Amino acid sequence: MAFARTADGRVTARGTAANLDYRRAGGQLNAEVANMELVPQSGSRLAAFGLLRFAAPHATGELQARHGNAWGGVRFKSTRGDRGATDAVEYDGDLIHGDQPVALSGPGYVMNGHGLVMRTDGSSLSLSHGVTGTLQSEAK
């Protein structure tokens, strides 16, 4: 099954799922083997990442309440080359958070932590409970 979301005449998100159960009345959504692509708005903080791809074996959500969960091995990739993996995350309004081990990597960085809080507008990202990583340095 495939789905797409549009806003102001442009596709902002699209995806596929092996099984999708959407109850229009309450805005409740259950998906299995879900893959979603987000297209950041041009000029936004997330635009530098390019296309954002998310995948999870299981996902539930309440669209009107802006709340959701994904679990069973959540994966993230961007066109720029960023990657992320954690077991489960919760979407709650403007935040995505989780308390499982998380691994992030991309051009110039590798990071691992044991908890994640991220603002959905891309303005901040926090890792917690023991963080390790490698950063590219400016020095030659």
Place this chain on the structure above:
Amino acid sequence: MIHLLLAAAAAAPATLPPGPIDFSAQDMRFELKDRRILYLDGDVHLNRGDLAVVSDHAIANLAAEKTKPPPAPKGKKKKKAKATPLAAGQEIEKFTVDGNVHVVRGTRTADGDHGVVDMPAQTMVLTGTPAVKPVLHDGKETLEGDLILLHTDSDDVDVQKAHLLLHRGLKPGATPTKGPAPTPMRVDSEHLVLHN
């Protein structure tokens, strides 16, 4: 005096090799606002080559976004775009470390309360508190001052209001003789430079 300073720098480690920075901390926060800033808190460890810095907190400032290269001439095959580093093409430019700062490099260690690591300039400025000044140790010898500037590329050290305590003979390279250890010598200076 020159012999003294040369002697003090004799065991200095090699030039810092290029490479990325490894880090660990209890918590990390990355702010992607006007300037990209990375905050590290709690038991912070930074390692680059043989330079190790430990502190309570650290802030990494990312370099200003680089300008895009001019477009390739038409008709030529496009090269694959070079991947941009963390947060849209920015690299670590400066680290500021605070609280119980401890630096290790080769045989040298240094302690202070506040430090600024300038990555392009390959320097580290170490300061202390009014009560406790920053101090550099090299074996038994200590160098204290209001401000210690470490050049990580050359291992030169630049100290303001320096107090150097030497535990070695005056002539570098002289054969050690049996007998009592040399009397420690204290050197005070408004501005002292140790050249490697």
